[in-house]
Amino acid sequence: xxxxxxxxxxxxxxRGQQVTLSCSPISGHxxxxxxxxxxxxxxxxxxxxxxxxxxxxxxxxxxxSGRQFSNSRSEMNVSTLELGDSALYLCASILGPSxxxxxxxxxxTRLTVT
Amino acid sequence: xxxxxxxxxMDCAEGRAANLPCNHSTISGNEYVYxxxxxxxxxxxxxxxxxKNNETNEMASLIITEDRKxxxxxxxHATLRxxxxxxxxxxxxNNNxxxxxxxTRLTVKP
Numbered sequence: 001x002x003x004x005x006x007x008x009x010x011x012x013x014x015r016g017q018q019v020t021l022s023c024s025p026i027s028g029h030x031x032x033x034x035x036x037x038x039x040x041x042x043x044x045x046x047x048x049x050x051x052x053x054x055x056x057x058x059x060x061x062x063x064x065s066g067r068q069f070s071n072s073r074s075e076m077n078v079s080t081l082e083l084g085d086s087a088l089y090l091c092a093s094i095l096g097p098s099x100x101x102x103x104x105x106x107x108x109t110r111l112t113v114t
Numbered sequence: 115x116x117x118x119x120x121x122x123x124m125d126c127a128e129g130r131a132a133n134l135p136c137n138h139s140t141i142s143g144n145e146y147v148y149x150x151x152x153x154x155x156x157x158x159x160x161x162x163x164x165x166k167n168n169e170t171n172e173m174a175s176l177i178i179t180e181d182r183k184x185x186x187x188x189x190x191h192a193t194l195r196x197x198x199x200x201x202x203x204x205x206x207x208n209n210n211x212x213x214x215x216x217x218t219r220l221t222v223k224p
Contacts, residue, residue, distance in 0.1 A: 004157070033211065042202075043158070043214035056211045090157050098207060101147065105157030 002027065004079075004093045004106035012112045018079040021109045025072050025093030032074040033103060034066060037088040046089075049074055050097040078111075087114045116204065117141065117204045123219040126196075132189040134218050136202030139183040144207045147178060149187045151198040161187065192222045202213070 009063055013019050025032050032048040034046040045058040049068035066076040088110050092103035119137040126132040138147060146165050149160040162169055162176045164185070169176045175188040191198055200215040 035214075042216055045213065046210040048211055058211060084180050088155060092157075100207060102148070102160040102163060103212065104160060105150075108155070110155075 002077075003006075004091060004104055006089075006106040006109050007014055008109060009107065010110050010112075012114065013081050014114055015081055015083060016079060017081050019081060019111060020075055020077045021089055021091075021111075023074045023076075023091035023093075023106060025091075026104060028094050029093040030072050031094035031097050031101075032068060032072065033092045034074070034076050035090045035092065036060070037090060038086070038107070043090070046076065046104065048097075049089070055097060081113045083113050086111060117213060118202045118215050119141060120200070120202050120215060120218045122216065123221070124220050125223055126189075126192045128222055128224050129191055132187075132196065132220060132222070134187040134190040134200050134202075135184065135190075138182045138202070138204045141182050141204050142206070145204045146207070147176065147182075147185050147206050148203040148212065149174070149176065150203065150214075151196075152201070153195075153198040158214075161200075163205075167222065178220045191212070192220075194222050194224065197221065197222045 007022045023057045031050040033048040039081045052068045056100045063079045088108045090108045092102050092105045095101040148163040149161040152158045164176045177183045199217040199219050203212045
């Protein structure tokens with residue numbers, strides 16, 4: 001079956017702009033988690049959605065937000081972009097909310113803020 | 115913060131077993147040990163996970179000590195394509211926010 005899809009794969013924005021990233025999980029998976037990866041901070045958890053509800057949130061400012069639709073697809077939004085937001089943004093598809101299920105990662109969206 | 119400690123880097127000869135250790139001394143009874151790997155800027159790839167018993171799949175084996183304070187990921191016959199950063203993660207039963215540490219950079223050499 002198809003894997004996790006993230007769009008776009010690459011994005012260049014300027015400071016102050018906003019951006020929306022999309023993630024389509026594996027068919028039948030109902031949870032989506034988002035992560036930010038930078039060389040300095042490594043992989044950091046942003047938030048997790050299950051059944052259109054945010055279940056958990058990492059330590060990121062309110063400029064970072066997300067949502068999940070009824071078909072489990074998820075979007076994350078970053079407003080008022082800063083240079084430090086340049087990163088690889090990864091989403092993970094999970095069968096359900098339990099930690100017993102493995103997370104399957106997409107290829108990521110590489111965001112560059114200039 | 116990550117709840118695991120791993121060596122920064124390791125080397126392994128091609129065809130030999132790669133044994134990657136991980137310390138998780140504060141692990142709770144309902145927390146799983148997960149292993150992922152990431153090959154140069156691709157999304158992390160799931161390898162294996164376990165609770166307290168040793169586990170084996172087509173990719174690797176996971177050995178968890180009896181006190182569950184440490185574990186070892188074993189790649190039985192390492193290939194050059196196994197060169198990657200390997201992450202050991204402790205994750206609760208009702209928890210999908212995985213806390214990644216710095217991982218171990220494994221280099222498989224010919």
